[in-house]
Amino acid sequence: MADNSIEKKAGPGGEVQRSGREVAAPQPYQSLIPKRSPLEDALGPAAGFGVTIKNFFSKTVTEQYPREPARVKPRFHGRHQLNRYPDGLEKCIGCELCAWACPADAIYVEAADNTADQQFSPGERYGRVYQINYLRCIFCGLCIEACPTRALTMTNEFELAGPTREGLIYEKQDLLAPMTDGMLAAPHPMVEGTTDTDYYRGEVTAPTPAQVDWVGEHRPDDPSLTGARSRAGAAANQGQETR
Numbered sequence: 001m002a003d004n005s006i007e008k009k010a011g012p013g014g015e016v017q018r019s020g021r022e023v024a025a026p027q028p029y030q031s032l033i034p035k036r037s038p039l040e041d042a043l044g045p046a047a048g049f050g051v052t053i054k055n056f057f058s059k060t061v062t063e064q065y066p067r068e069p070a071r072v073k074p075r076f077h078g079r080h081q082l083n084r085y086p087d088g089l090e091k092c093i094g095c096e097l098c099a100w101a102c103p104a105d106a107i108y109v110e111a112a113d114n115t116a117d118q119q120f121s122p123g124e125r126y127g128r129v130y131q132i133n134y135l136r137c138i139f140c141g142l143c144i145e146a147c148p149t150r151a152l153t154m155t156n157e158f159e160l161a162g163p164t165r166e167g168l169i170y171e172k173q174d175l176l177a178p179m180t181d182g183m184l185a186a187p188h189p190m191v192e193g194t195t196d197t198d199y200y201r202g203e204v205t206a207p208t209p210a211q212v213d214w215v216g217e218h219r220p221d222d223p224s225l226t227g228a229r230s231r232a233g234a235a236a237n238q239g240q241e242t243r
């Protein structure tokens with residue numbers, strides 16, 4: 001039978017080494033520590049206090065949140081927002097690309113058809129149901145990258161805690177951007193003679209008198225009418241002057 005045992009022999013320091021390989025003799029660890037002079041030994045503690053003293057006089061970075069609002073970077077990923085065009089129509093077309101891109105399955109979208117009397121967004125479809133589940137969202141931003149109309153963006157708002165699970169599922173009305181002065185609340189027709197492409201290109205900058213008249217006829221008590229009337233009038237005058 002073959003002898004498979006490893007051949008060993010004693011080294012010069014008494015250590016065991018494999019045949020054909022040299023193994024360095026162990027050194028005492030004290031020999032690895034750099035030598036210091038007595039002066040360096042005396043100044044050692046002072047150097048430690050030097051770090052403390054230096055920070056004592058530097059500017060404090062303590063955040064006083066929540067007594068003071070927290071500062072976040074401009075591109076911080078916070079709560080989502082569904083944006084509108086300047087005439088008040090919604091940018092979301094219900095394509096569901098954001099939901100498909102979401103790795104956490106946090107977005108639920110149901111689209112519906114726009115009609116002449118229920119035109120919520122330019123083009124054929126709009127997001128009838130739009131939900132984001134903030135119990136799932138990891139704020140990665142993939143959804144906003146996927147959105148073809150820049151309907152979905154993220155704000156800097158991060159205070160999203162709540163006492164109930166249901167409360168952390170945000171609905172469309174929670175996510176829609178607030179109406180700014182001069183916008184006309186949807187639904188209403190698109191600007192006459194335009195297509196959805198004109199909207200995407202930013203060529204619609206305000207509601208027109210015809211849109212205001214349509215809303216005045218169908219929803220005479222709509223609170224957005226007052227601001228929209230004055231903005232539409234100003235935009236029409238500006239258009240005449242530039243012609």
Ligand code: SF4
Pocket residue numbers: 101102103104105106107132136137138139140141142143144
């Ligand atoms: S930020 Fe990320 S996790 Fe949150 S909804 Fe968008 S894609 Fe989903």
Ligand code: SF4
Pocket residue numbers: 091092093094095096097098099109127146147148149150151152
């Ligand atoms: S938010 Fe954008 S990606 Fe999501 S359904 Fe609306 S248009 Fe499509």
